[in-house]
Amino acid sequence: MLWERLLRRLSYRWLLGAVVVLLLAVNVGWAANHSPAVTVPLSVAATLSLLALPRFPVAVLGIQIGYMVIADIGFGSANPFGLWVALCAVAAVRPRRVSLWGAFAALLGVLASREVTSAGATVAGVLSVGVAWVLGDTIRARRTWQRQEREESRRLAAAEEQARIARELHDVVAHSVSVMVVQAAAANDVFESRPDEARKALGSIEETGRAALAELRRLLGVVRTPAADALAPQPGLAALDELVARVRTAGLQVELSVDGELSGLPAGLDLSAYRIVQEALTNTLKHAAASHAEVGVRRTSERLELEITDDGVGNANGEVRGRGLVGMHERASLLGGEVVAGPLPGHGFRVLARLPL
Numbered sequence: 001m002l003w004e005r006l007l008r009r010l011s012y013r014w015l016l017g018a019v020v021v022l023l024l025a026v027n028v029g030w031a032a033n034h035s036p037a038v039t040v041p042l043s044v045a046a047t048l049s050l051l052a053l054p055r056f057p058v059a060v061l062g063i064q065i066g067y068m069v070i071a072d073i074g075f076g077s078a079n080p081f082g083l084w085v086a087l088c089a090v091a092a093v094r095p096r097r098v099s100l101w102g103a104f105a106a107l108l109g110v111l112a113s114r115e116v117t118s119a120g121a122t123v124a125g126v127l128s129v130g131v132a133w134v135l136g137d138t139i140r141a142r143r144t145w146q147r148q149e150r151e152e153s154r155r156l157a158a159a160e161e162q163a164r165i166a167r168e169l170h171d172v173v174a175h176s177v178s179v180m181v182v183q184a185a186a187a188n189d190v191f192e193s194r195p196d197e198a199r200k201a202l203g204s205i206e207e208t209g210r211a212a213l214a215e216l217r218r219l220l221g222v223v224r225t226p227a228a229d230a231l232a233p234q235p236g237l238a239a240l241d242e243l244v245a246r247v248r249t250a251g252l253q254v255e256l257s258v259d260g261e262l263s264g265l266p267a268g269l270d271l272s273a274y275r276i277v278q279e280a281l282t283n284t285l286k287h288a289a290a291s292h293a294e295v296g297v298r299r300t301s302e303r304l305e306l307e308i309t310d311d312g313v314g315n316a317n318g319e320v321r322g323r324g325l326v327g328m329h330e331r332a333s334l335l336g337g338e339v340v341a342g343p344l345p346g347h348g349f350r351v352l353a354r355l356p357l
Helices: 002-031 038-051 057-075 081-093 096-112 121-190 195-224 237-249 267-288 323-336
Strands: 253-259 293-301 303-310 338-343 349-355
Touching: 002 038, 002 081, 002 303, 038 057, 038 081, 057 096, 057 267, 057 338, 081 096, 081 121, 096 121, 121 237, 121 267, 121 323, 195 237, 237 253, 237 267, 267 293, 267 303, 267 323, 267 349, 323 338, 323 349
Parallel strands: 253 293
Antiparallel strands: 293 303, 303 349, 338 349
């Protein structure tokens, strides 16, 4: 991006330099035939002032108008090309209310010229000023549109990244905290009667907390700086065994079945599939009062299917439970897939995700 900007700036300066050199030759040639002791320095100064267009376009336009009027009144003719260039530059880099006043002043200078002595010359003078202004204003409008497009793209990218980070934070925090809450409750129940089991639950809480902190540091590291830890691989379906083991330590018996090869999945799909399973099990821990859950992963030639069921209380009114299901639907929709979630007949709850390959 910086290199492209530099090239554009160099190209603009080279073009402006070429215009100044060409105009300098024309104006000096004209001045040599009209009192050169006065007109040559005047023409050189007015032409070289065009080099200041990038920083002082309005002032340079005023110089060009003054030069044309002085040359016309004093020596009977003037070259309006420098005025057109300056007007175009003003219209390109200044607000329209400013450039319109500049165009009006340039028009007065052109119409005051001795060379505008007929209707045709008047129309030509008006058209020349109009074309110069329209060209510059078109450049300004295009640059404004491109800038707005870039800002809109940055805004959308930032919104998408915020949504992604929010989903990741929710998945990490909700799952880990749910596991730790269940384990802490279990440790409290057996603290007096079975201290060994309580100690085991506390150790599991510590392990889950450390894992959650590590993932949070990695996720927040992506937001702050591209450190080495922040670039660590994100979890995928290959880590399902570890996920299921953590949930089992919280007291929920989970059966995992995998049908098909899970290696070689696209990174985004692999991460989203893992998060969907993680969130479904988190919801089971938090809302279902279940004792058993099943996780089924099936890969076909066309799609990846995830089915998570439990034997909990379900939801009698048919509504999905847990805010994390919103994140599941978002992840699936971004991949062109779908998530169907709801209570099972009688009891239990099921989450079914279909993600196309």
